[in-house]
Amino acid sequence: MSATEREASEPRETPRPDKAQLAEYYRQMLAIRRMEEALAKAYALRKFGGFLHLYIGQEAVAVGALAALKPDDYVIATYREHAHAYAKGMSSKSIIAELFGKETGCSKGLGGSMHLFDASKNFLGGYGIVGGHIPLAAGTAFASKYKGDGRVTLCFFGDGSVPQGAFHEGVALAALWRLPVVFICENNLYSMGTPLYRSLSVADVSQKALAYGIARDRFDGEDVIRVRDRVAEAVRRARNESLPTLIEIRTYRFRGHSMSDAGLYRTKEEVEEWKKRDPVSFGRELLVKAKVDEKEIVAIEDKVQAEIEEAVKFADESPELAYEKLAEFTYKE
Amino acid sequence: MRTVAYREALNEALSEEMEKDDRIFLMGEEVGHYDGAYKVSKGLLKRFGEKRVIDTPIAEGGFVGVGIGAAMVGLRPVIELMTWNFSFVAADQLINNAAKIRQMSGGQFTLPIVFRGPGGSAHMLAAQHSQSTEALWAHIPGLKVVMPANPKDAKGLLKSAIRDNNPIIFIESEVMYGDQGEIPDGEYTIPLGVGEVKRPGKDITIIGWSKMVKVAMGAAEQLAAEGIEAEVVDPRTIRPLDEELIVESVKKTGRCMILEEGWPFNGVGAEIAYRIGRRCFDDLDAPVERLTGADMPMPYNHHLEVQCVPDVPRAVALAKKLLYLE
Numbered sequence: 001m002s003a004t005e006r007e008a009s010e011p012r013e014t015p016r017p018d019k020a021q022l023a024e025y026y027r028q029m030l031a032i033r034r035m036e037e038a039l040a041k042a043y044a045l046r047k048f049g050g051f052l053h054l055y056i057g058q059e060a061v062a063v064g065a066l067a068a069l070k071p072d073d074y075v076i077a078t079y080r081e082h083a084h085a086y087a088k089g090m091s092s093k094s095i096i097a098e099l100f101g102k103e104t105g106c107s108k109g110l111g112g113s114m115h116l117f118d119a120s121k122n123f124l125g126g127y128g129i130v131g132g133h134i135p136l137a138a139g140t141a142f143a144s145k146y147k148g149d150g151r152v153t154l155c156f157f158g159d160g161s162v163p164q165g166a167f168h169e170g171v172a173l174a175a176l177w178r179l180p181v182v183f184i185c186e187n188n189l190y191s192m193g194t195p196l197y198r199s200l201s202v203a204d205v206s207q208k209a210l211a212y213g214i215a216r217d218r219f220d221g222e223d224v225i226r227v228r229d230r231v232a233e234a235v236r237r238a239r240n241e242s243l244p245t246l247i248e249i250r251t252y253r254f255r256g257h258s259m260s261d262a263g264l265y266r267t268k269e270e271v272e273e274w275k276k277r278d279p280v281s282f283g284r285e286l287l288v289k290a291k292v293d294e295k296e297i298v299a300i301e302d303k304v305q306a307e308i309e310e311a312v313k314f315a316d317e318s319p320e321l322a323y324e325k326l327a328e329f330t331y332k333e
Numbered sequence: 334m335r336t337v338a339y340r341e342a343l344n345e346a347l348s349e350e351m352e353k354d355d356r357i358f359l360m361g362e363e364v365g366h367y368d369g370a371y372k373v374s375k376g377l378l379k380r381f382g383e384k385r386v387i388d389t390p391i392a393e394g395g396f397v398g399v400g401i402g403a404a405m406v407g408l409r410p411v412i413e414l415m416t417w418n419f420s421f422v423a424a425d426q427l428i429n430n431a432a433k434i435r436q437m438s439g440g441q442f443t444l445p446i447v448f449r450g451p452g453g454s455a456h457m458l459a460a461q462h463s464q465s466t467e468a469l470w471a472h473i474p475g476l477k478v479v480m481p482a483n484p485k486d487a488k489g490l491l492k493s494a495i496r497d498n499n500p501i502i503f504i505e506s507e508v509m510y511g512d513q514g515e516i517p518d519g520e521y522t523i524p525l526g527v528g529e530v531k532r533p534g535k536d537i538t539i540i541g542w543s544k545m546v547k548v549a550m551g552a553a554e555q556l557a558a559e560g561i562e563a564e565v566v567d568p569r570t571i572r573p574l575d576e577e578l579i580v581e582s583v584k585k586t587g588r589c590m591i592l593e594e595g596w597p598f599n600g601v602g603a604e605i606a607y608r609i610g611r612r613c614f615d616d617l618d619a620p621v622e623r624l625t626g627a628d629m630p631m632p633y634n635h636h637l638e639v640q641c642v643p644d645v646p647r648a649v650a651l652a653k654k655l656l657y658l659e
Contacts, residue, residue, distance in 0.1 A: 074406065108439030117438035124405060125438060129429050135395045136430060139402020146358070146384065146408060166425070169395025176390065329436040330474050332443040332498040 017225055019290050025067060025224045026283040027300050029059040032083045033280050034308045035092050039082070039099055039113075042312065043259055048100050050112050051128075053080040057254035060279030061186050062087045064227025065154060065249075068235045072149070074122050074140045076133050077156040079114035080253075081126035084156055088123045090116065092311035102318035109321055110329060122151075131157060131164030134183070138174040141181035145242055152238040153181040154231075160191030162205050171246060175212035180238035182231065185248045186221070192257045193265045209246035221251035222277040225286065252277075335518060340510040342484035343373045343449075346491035347411065349520070351381055354409065357495060360387040360396055361413030361450075370415050371451060371510050397423035397448065401430050401500075404446040411495060414450035417466045417504055431500040432475030445498045449491070451507035452480075453544055453594050454631055454642055463631035463638075465595030467542075470502040471572040472599075477525055478502045478571040482546035484514035486569055489523030497525060506544045528575035530582065534564035537652055538582040540605060541592035542567055545643060548592055552648035563652060571601055579605060580612045587618040588655045592643050597625040619655040624648055 036054045043052050055062070062083035066075065077084045085095055090106055098105025099113050106118050117125040124140060127133035137155030144151040161167045162185060174181050185206075191199045202208075209216035215237060217230055227249060234245035252274040256263050263271070287297055337345070351357045363370050365378040365388040378386040389396040393414065400410035414420050420427065427448065434442050454463035471478045479494055479501060481487035487505065494501040531546055532553050541549035546567045553563040566582050568575050583589045589609055591602035606621040627641035653659055 076402075106439070107437060107441070110439050111437040115437040117441050119438070119441040124402075124442070125434070127430070129425055132398075132425050132429055135398020135426065136402035136405070138395070139399035139404075140406050141402075142399050143403040143406045143408045146403070166394055166398065169392045170398065172390070173392065173395045173399055329440050331477075332435060332440075 019287075019292050022283070022286050022290055023292060023296070023300060025063050026280075026287055026297075027304060028063045028087055029224065029280045029283050030301060031092060031304045031307060032059050032062070032086050034304055035086065035096065035311070036082060038308050038312050039096065040255070040259070042100070047316075051079065052099070052113050052259045053257065054255040055080050055083040055253065057274065057278065058186060058188060058221065058251045059083055060224040060227055060283065061184070061221040061249050061251050062156070064224040065184055065231040067224070067228040068232035069152065069154060072122060072151050074124050074151060074153040075156070076124040076137045076140065076153065077126050078130070078133065078158060078161070079126050079128045080158070081116055081156070082113070085116040085118065085123055085126070088118070089121045090118045090123060092307055093314045094118070096311045097315040097318050100315040100318070101320060102315055103321040104314070104318040131161035131166040133157070134161065134167050134170035135173070137181050137183070138170045138179055141174060141179035141244070142177065144180055145177070150239060151180070152235050154184060154235075155181060156184050156186060158191065159185060159187040159189070159196055159200065159205060161185070162200060162208065171208065171212050171214070171244070174244040175214045178242050179244055180242045181244045182234040182238055183244065183246045184231070185246070187248050187250050188253045189250075190257070190265070193261065195265065204248070206246055206248040215243065215245040216247070217245065218248040219250070221249040222279045222282050224279065224283055334515040336513050336515055337484050338510065339484045339487050339505070339512045339514070340371060340373050342488035342514075342516055343491055343505065344375060344377070346488045346495070347374065348377060348380060350492055350495045351377070351385060355385070356407065356409045357411060358385040358387060358408065359411045359413060360389055360400060362389055362391055362415045364388060364413050369413070371507070373510070374413065393419050393423040394426055397426040398430065400446055400448075401426060401434070401444060404444040405434065405442045409445045409495065411447045411449060414448060416462065416507065417450055417452035418462050418464050420448070420466060427470075427476070427500075428473055432473045435475065443498050444500045447491070447494045447501045447503050449503035450505065451510070452504040453506055453508070454638065455507040457633055457635050457638060459633040460630035465593070465626060467504055467571050468595050468599060468601045471601055476500050476502050477573065478504065479525060479569070480504045480543040480571060481569065482531070482543050482567050483512065485516045486523060486529070488516055489521055490525065490569060492522045493525050496522070504543065509544060523569070525570045526573035526575055527570070528566060528568040528578040530564060530578070531567050532563070532565040534562035534586065536562045536586055537588040537590065537655060538564050538566055538579075538586045539590050539592065539648070539652065540566045540568070540579060542569065542571065543594070545592040545594055548643055548645055548648055551645035552652060555645065555649050556652055561652070561656065574605070576608055576612070579609065583609050583613045584616045587616055589617075589621045590648070590651055590655055591621065591623045592648060593623065593625045594642055595626050597623065597628050600625055619657070622651055622655055624651050
């Protein structure tokens, strides 16, 4: 394998991350976890409706990958995007309020769980049609190359997007035009309720890169530092050489595809096995190993708890958009 | 005034706007090195270079999506579809992304983007290459639909479309690229949503757009020979629709016939007829009538094909029926 085709099993030299970084990654992962637990609870209480796709179990992927970016870089994602939005710097208030359908939400309550957007954070949205946003990522990267602004686009999608034509067209154009974009397939082994072996003839998603002649990488996603460093390589390739990369990160969602998913397509044993590789717990262990004081860790946890409680309260108390204001969002004057 | 072809008028609009604003680029199949399948983009590659005139592979879903993404972050793309028949491959991008991103994002992202190319039937191209798509696109809030009927309108409307900050479906006529017409010498634009009376009259209103304006004008001419003054109204933009112009005309004439190349069911004409019914109920001396494309896929055989598209003899006959002159 060439330098751009590494496997997870290969040992890798990485600089030892500093304690402040580890603490920040742990804080983000925990906040995402607590935020989604609060959302699941609110959903059960029928505070909001629609679809709710939880990211619980995959947190190290979003947090690690986005740690490799600059604030100007673009992120675009699927409908399972609460974590990416938070890790891109959006507040738990603006995210939770959006799910509650409130005017104070990031998309004014017009998008909901699947359509979080924040132009000021260069978060270009969550999209509800599987794979449909992948050509958009090629488009934002095209614009960066056109303008010469040095920005990189990170595009997240699941293994369920890979059979879609939009995935192949987006990657093919990015490869053809050498666009500064990193395609990240979060392979959580299930395309909705269908296991990988029943939806893909080739289980190794990263091999699709070979067909388009672009760099690829493939590794497990429970370690936030590994994710950050491996994604950073692809981000450098995009920024410095204007070349795309396809990365497959193997991960697992502990919850169902959405809230209506009874999870009958996988065993409890399998889920429990994966929970042993919980990325949030792993992040805490990294702090302990780095000899961060237990009190400091608990302080982070308390702060996160308070943040999420306050955000839920904020969302609860926020107003809804008036119907009279709705029409102006269809067309720009 | 000077006389140019429809394709040249479009070419002028593109080059004039591209000259002014380097955020504008043209992307599509064979727009560059081949100079455009219908030569609308002739010479643009030479003038603006490969950075701004971009040939794509045959991947409509991909490059339409690329245009949308680029528009989200500050560029002003013009995406050429070789014909609108191929837009269905990119339907998810157009319907689920282009039309909805502004609203889904709470107004944070707007899409200044034009999707343009030829529509309608041509000559023996059979079912998959002979479709009028305006009714489909006009159904979708978030999109604007523009359909110029002559070189003057083509240039003025395309310039406005490029300057607009919304996704525009700009449907040219596949059989009118060579049509000659007068256009003003200097800089001009034609606002979207403003129709035009192509021929004034007092006895009956004939509404048509794009190629159907020619059929309407032909019918009006024959009717004039028999002393009937038909008023031909071209909305030019299907969405937003110039309802006032239509209502004004129908209130004056009391009779209305709508010509539409597309299929009848849920056609644009059905919407216009509804609006006339609501606004002009007391002014009508006859029911609003429609002459549309046949309600079936377009056949290849030429003598069958021509019978599937509204023409002057049938338009004249229908007008006379509305005037109780049969």
